[in-house]
Amino acid sequence: MANPVISAQGLRKVFRSSRGKEVVAVDELTMEVEEGTLTAFLGPNGAGKSTSLRMLITLMPPTAGKAQVCGHSITDNPGLVRSSIGYVGQKNGVSPYQRVRDELHSQGLLYGLGREESRRRTDELTDALQLGEIAHRKAETLSGGQKRRVDIALGLMPRPKLLLLDEPSTGLDPQSRANLWEHILTMRNRYGTSLLLTTHYLDEADQFAERVMVVDRGRVIADDTASQLKDTFAGDRISLTVTNEMADKTSATMRRAAAVSGSTEPEPRRTELASGCTRLSVAVNHGEYLLARMIHDLHAEEVNVIAANIDQPTLDHVFLNLTGRSLREESHLSLNTTPAAEPASEGISR
Amino acid sequence: MINTTISPTTRISRPSGVLVDIWCVFLRELRPMLRDPFQLLTSLVQPLIFMAIFGPLLAGVTGESLGETYQWFVPGVLVMSTLFSTTMTGSNLLYEIIMGSHERMMVAPVSRAALLLGRTLKEMVPLLSQAIVLCSIAAAFGFRPHLPGLLTGFAILSVLGMGLGALSYALGIASRHQDWLFWAVQQTLIFPLTLLSGLLLPLEGGPRWIETVSQANPLTYVVDALRELVNGSFGADTLQGAVAAVVVLALGLVVGIRAMRRSV
Numbered sequence: 001m002a003n004p005v006i007s008a009q010g011l012r013k014v015f016r017s018s019r020g021k022e023v024v025a026v027d028e029l030t031m032e033v034e035e036g037t038l039t040a041f042l043g044p045n046g047a048g049k050s051t052s053l054r055m056l057i058t059l060m061p062p063t064a065g066k067a068q069v070c071g072h073s074i075t076d077n078p079g080l081v082r083s084s085i086g087y088v089g090q091k092n093g094v095s096p097y098q099r100v101r102d103e104l105h106s107q108g109l110l111y112g113l114g115r116e117e118s119r120r121r122t123d124e125l126t127d128a129l130q131l132g133e134i135a136h137r138k139a140e141t142l143s144g145g146q147k148r149r150v151d152i153a154l155g156l157m158p159r160p161k162l163l164l165l166d167e168p169s170t171g172l173d174p175q176s177r178a179n180l181w182e183h184i185l186t187m188r189n190r191y192g193t194s195l196l197l198t199t200h201y202l203d204e205a206d207q208f209a210e211r212v213m214v215v216d217r218g219r220v221i222a223d224d225t226a227s228q229l230k231d232t233f234a235g236d237r238i239s240l241t242v243t244n245e246m247a248d249k250t251s252a253t254m255r256r257a258a259a260v261s262g263s264t265e266p267e268p269r270r271t272e273l274a275s276g277c278t279r280l281s282v283a284v285n286h287g288e289y290l291l292a293r294m295i296h297d298l299h300a301e302e303v304n305v306i307a308a309n310i311d312q313p314t315l316d317h318v319f320l321n322l323t324g325r326s327l328r329e330e331s332h333l334s335l336n337t338t339p340a341a342e343p344a345s346e347g348i349s350r
Numbered sequence: 351m352i353n354t355t356i357s358p359t360t361r362i363s364r365p366s367g368v369l370v371d372i373w374c375v376f377l378r379e380l381r382p383m384l385r386d387p388f389q390l391l392t393s394l395v396q397p398l399i400f401m402a403i404f405g406p407l408l409a410g411v412t413g414e415s416l417g418e419t420y421q422w423f424v425p426g427v428l429v430m431s432t433l434f435s436t437t438m439t440g441s442n443l444l445y446e447i448i449m450g451s452h453e454r455m456m457v458a459p460v461s462r463a464a465l466l467l468g469r470t471l472k473e474m475v476p477l478l479s480q481a482i483v484l485c486s487i488a489a490a491f492g493f494r495p496h497l498p499g500l501l502t503g504f505a506i507l508s509v510l511g512m513g514l515g516a517l518s519y520a521l522g523i524a525s526r527h528q529d530w531l532f533w534a535v536q537q538t539l540i541f542p543l544t545l546l547s548g549l550l551l552p553l554e555g556g557p558r559w560i561e562t563v564s565q566a567n568p569l570t571y572v573v574d575a576l577r578e579l580v581n582g583s584f585g586a587d588t589l590q591g592a593v594a595a596v597v598v599l600a601l602g603l604v605v606g607i608r609a610m611r612r613s614v
């Protein structure tokens with residue numbers, strides 16, 4: 001990769017509980033993130049996404065391994081790493097006591113922009129993120145969506161080459177999420193900032209990320225574009241409904257067609273319906289082409305297809321196929337539990 | 351290790367050092383107070399109540415005039431006001447840690463020492479503003495401080511306030527996983543420190559153990575120094591008070607900066 005903004009080799013983080021038990025939060029993370037891309041860390045809560053991010057932003061020392069962010073070592077030059085990145089954390093970055101405009105201006109000064117430059121940048125981001133109406137309000141009076149927009153502005157204040165976002169849309173209602181993403185993508189197009197985000201929202205990773213790294217139990221278990229991951233690890237699923245008498249013939253035809261497409265599923269799944277019909281389904285690649293062929297072959301065999309359907313795979317199918325567990329269910333369950341690998345406290349500072 | 355080449359187009363200039371960082375943090379902390387000075391006025395209510403009630407009571411007991419009583423009592427109120435306001439400031443940091451803004455500050459390229467020093471320096475502003483207002487009001491009732499002595503006293507108070515503030519920030523950081531702990535410790539310590547320092551009542555003539563304990567309390571020395579200074583003397587009490595304030599500041603900075611480094 002020509003210009004990786006992140007380059008990590010064998011990054012590992014182990015937490016030790018007060019009883020001496022070791023928990024591996026991140027295990028041998030090796031990755032590169034290309035400049036200008038939007039990369040998503042996808043995984044359930046407790047998978048190690050945030051811990052990975054916190055090592056990369058120098059808030060936490062790795063137990064082993066090394067990484068460079070924007071060309072600087074996270075362990076040898078944490079100050080230079082911090083100077084080069086923007087960060088939007090899981091919680092709100094704007095202090096409840098501060099007014100929005102003051103906080104943006106302070107952020108500019110903290111990054112060494114200088115008073116005039118910081119003011120100019122504050123004006124620019126206030127305009128770009130439509131913060132004008134709330135610029136003089138205290139953060140504690142803002143809605144969740146407004147605070148998130150301010151967080152994005154704070155992250156972009158130093159004109160970072162790389163913006164890291166830790167579950168930026170968690171806790172927002174669907175409308176605020178859509179609005180936030182619109183702003184994130186607009187800002188990215190305007191400033192060409194590279195983005196690395198963690199999320200447990202499948203649709204966000206699927207829709208917006210050019211590259212998805214699926215993380216589970218501290219390990220990256222898949223790394224590719226969302227469409228390639230779905231093609232590789234899930235595929236389409238074709239479902240056909242026929243009368244019970246035609247089920248065997250249909251199953252054989254579907255099996256043959258699926259095998260041609262490279263499907264490894266040995267036999268279509270059968271579900272008998274109450275109406276004297278059977279639904280058969282099989283995983284295939286490029287289902288849109290294969291469905292037409294199946295119907296054509298079945299027609300030639302005088303099988304009347306009552307209903308046909310293609311289910312497009314989601315990243316949840318990818319996670320399910322890779323781990324045997326549903327990411328959607330894991331994320332839902334973990335909302336009410338503490339992640340096992342969440343650190344009690346272990347930070348470094350220089 | 352893969353060599354990376356980052357184009358210099360977005361290179362960011364860094365503040366010129368810790369002093370600039372401290373100034374930036376100081377300004378950030380000061381702005382909410384400047385935007386809403388009313389909070390400064392509300393913090394005056396408690397010390398004014400003490401002055402309004404204790405002053406006449408003490409005057410009645412000693413038979414002295416209110417002005418003479420204030421020569422002894424106002425330094426105590428100043429130290430008490432410093433103690434109460436600065437030991438609470440850690441709760442602001444604790445709240446920012448819980449809400450998330452502190453983490454953002456920790457990701458900024460700012461020295462950890464500056465994050466603490468900027469905050470503690472800001473504590474001087476409300477502290478000195480309060481002290482000036484309290485002395486002005488007391489002056490209307492006969493308080494006649496020696497001006498150079500009073501200014502020296504303010505300097506000692508500032509040093510003490512910064513030290514207590516730094517310790518309060520350290521307590522706030524230490525309480526980040528159990529926020530109730532902050533108030534439990536602060537409230538547990540604040541009253542013994544107040545009562546065992548002779549701020550409000552003279553300790554002379556009290557039980558021996560109280561005098562012994564008070565000698566381990568730095569506030570005892572600071573309040574004695576202020577009483578000496580407002581009466582125009584610069585003696586051993588002043589020196590001991592200054593040393594006590596510097597010790598509190600040094601302890602606060604060591605503990606506070608160490609805590610700040612581990613605050614995420």
